[in-house]
Amino acid sequence: MIPDAYGDLRYLDPGIKFDKSWDEVNKFRTRDVICIPAIFKGEVMGVVQAINSNGDPFHESDIPPLENISRFIAYALYHARLYDELATLKxxxxxxxxxxxxxxxxxxxxxxxxxxxxxxxxxxxxxxxxxxxxxxxxxxxxxxxxxxxxxxxxxxxxxSGNPLGEISVFDLVAETNSTFEKYLEEAGAKGLDMKIKLPDRPVKVRIDIHGYRLILSNLISNGVKYTSTGSVIVSLKQNNEWAILKIKDTGMGIPKNDIPNLFTEFFRATNARKSQIIGTGVGLAGVKELVTRFGGIMELNTEEDKGSEFIIRLPLS
Ligand SMILES: Nc1ncnc2c1ncn2[C@@H]1O[C@H](COP(=O)(O)OP(=O)(O)OP(=O)(O)O)[C@@H](O)[C@H]1O
Ligand SMILES: [Mg+2]
CATH class of the missing domain: 1.10.287 (Helix Hairpins)
Incomplete structure (x- = not known):
């Protein structure tokens, strides 16, 4: 707390001196000042300064309310810094x-x-x-x-954020069927039962169709690749809000511990790495990125040695 900024401040610190330039520019006279450090998680993020108390000069009793304000400011500054760092990383x-x-x-x-x-x-x-x-x-x-x-x-x-193609309203039914058909031969050679369930009505979504094809082909190819016996079932439905795409298999499933990292580039689950199945671990990272870009939601139900079900919800147009 400083009663007069223009007074002798050496009692605070021998080198301290008030900088009057701001006052001169603004034709202002700084009188009493109160300074509160803005602290978040033990780190000083900045200083909150209140100048020229109305009426009586600042008093000890002004400190607690200002401390409260400074806590909010420290919190905001902390988030602003995080946001900056995130933007740089991106x-x-x-x-x-x-x-x-x-x-x-x-x-x-x-x-x-x-x-x-x-x-x-x-x-x-x-x-x-x-x-x-x-x-x-x-x-x-x-x-x-x-x-x-x-x-x-x-x-x-x-x-790299480049658009893949033109975004417009597409019916997903035909596209789902034609991508599904591309995997029939590979699945047949493994003796897998491939099924598709499509609605009678069109399912219209604002999307880049090339992106949708990538989502679908990555998920079906994983289903076929990581399933040695049983089935891969693809289904498309819609409710009031969403187009709902499900790819369900009876394959090797994903160990619980690996699930949090599954959508990270180049990550492969421990059971897949131990197997002879070839993969780079880039497919799912891209699927997640695309689903998010199209305003969708992705969900996974999986159990090791039992199978996996990937559920994608995309907003209807
Ligand atoms: N249907 C599935 N069943 C079991 N494990 C799966 C399934 N889908 C994905 N995984 C696991 O997730 C990992 C990441 O999948 P992703 O598609 O990104 O990579 P990949 O299949 O290894 O290689 P690629 O980039 O060529 O597709 C896989 O390596 C595998 O461990
Ligand atoms: Mg894959």
């Missing part, structure tokens, strides 16, 4: 994604060219038991590599 995250996108894009064309050459050789050469099987394997591996490159490319595009 910026860095975008740069990282953009870098990945360029890198992977550069990787795609040599792989695609090599794959084309392998296919051409296989097509033109005479079948040779010494070479043909190995070349076919190389071709298949390159296909896998291309899928991987495409996945990472899509994901980086999503992460």
């Amino acid at each position: 910026g860095l995250e975008k740069e990282k994604a953009e870098f990945m996108r360029v890198l992977v894009h550069e990787l795609r064309s040599p792989v695609a060219t090599a794959k084309m050459l392998v296919s051409t050789i296989l097509f033109t050469m005479k079948e040779d038991p010494q070479i043909t099987p190995s070349l076919t394997k190389i071709g298949n591996r390159m296909d896998q590599l291309l899928i991987l490159v495409e996945d990472i490319l899509h994901m980086s595009r999503i992460k």
